Amino acid sequence: MFPFHRPSPSGRMMLAAGLCLVVLGASGCTRIRTHQGYQVDKLLVDSVQPGIDNRASVEGTLGRPSFTSQFGEQDWYYVSRNMRQLAFANPRPVDQTVLRVRFDAAGNVVAVDRMGLDQVAKISPEGDKTPTLGRNRSLFQEIFGNIGAVGAGGMGGGAGGNTGPGPNGS
Structure with a gap:
């Protein structure tokens, strides 16, 4: 028979530390789910009726x-959003509900509208640079471009005395 070998106390400590590192490393890859905003209760939302409720009853x-x-203050908005995030990635919405309660001038409910994530506009930037008007200059041209321009003729900061009439006309 093979002799049974028990690990030493330091070996058990190393095994426990390794197991803890594996557990901590795996927990960093879990999905994080969060909720932001209003908790939508379908029963309460359905109980708000146009023509019957007013601002006080809706509140x-x-x-x-x-x-x-x-x-x-004609419209009230109740926003609810569920987000999901994987490890260190940016969180992204998976579900969104915007409840809009519209009131008339007297404060009575006119309509209750629901909008979802399909109404959210997705904006993606164009490339990695922001288009601007003006000159297209490099970093070095921006830094060193004004050397020698200060005090140059026609630039408004000329050297020399005043050759024209003063503010009093003399």
Whole structure:
């Protein structure tokens, strides 16, 4: 028979430390799910009825809105978003609900609209440079381009005395 060999205490410590490193390394690759904003309760949202509810009853049912419209207080918005992130990548939305409650001038509910993630505009930059108007100069031209231009003729900072009439006309 083969003799059974027990690891030494230092070997057990190394094995435990290695196991801890593997567990910690694997936990960095897990998906992180987060929720931002309002918790949508379908039953409460469906209970808000146009023509029946007003601002006070909507606030009592749904709570304070995430934000209100900027031009007057005719619309209230409740924003809910679920995000997912893998390890150190940028978080990205997987689900979004924007609940818009519209009010008339008297404060009564006119309509309740829902918008999802399909309404979000995806903006991608054009290349890695921002197009600008003006001269296209390199870094060295930007840094050293004004050397010798200060005080040059026609540049407004000329050397010499005042050759024209002064502010009083003399």
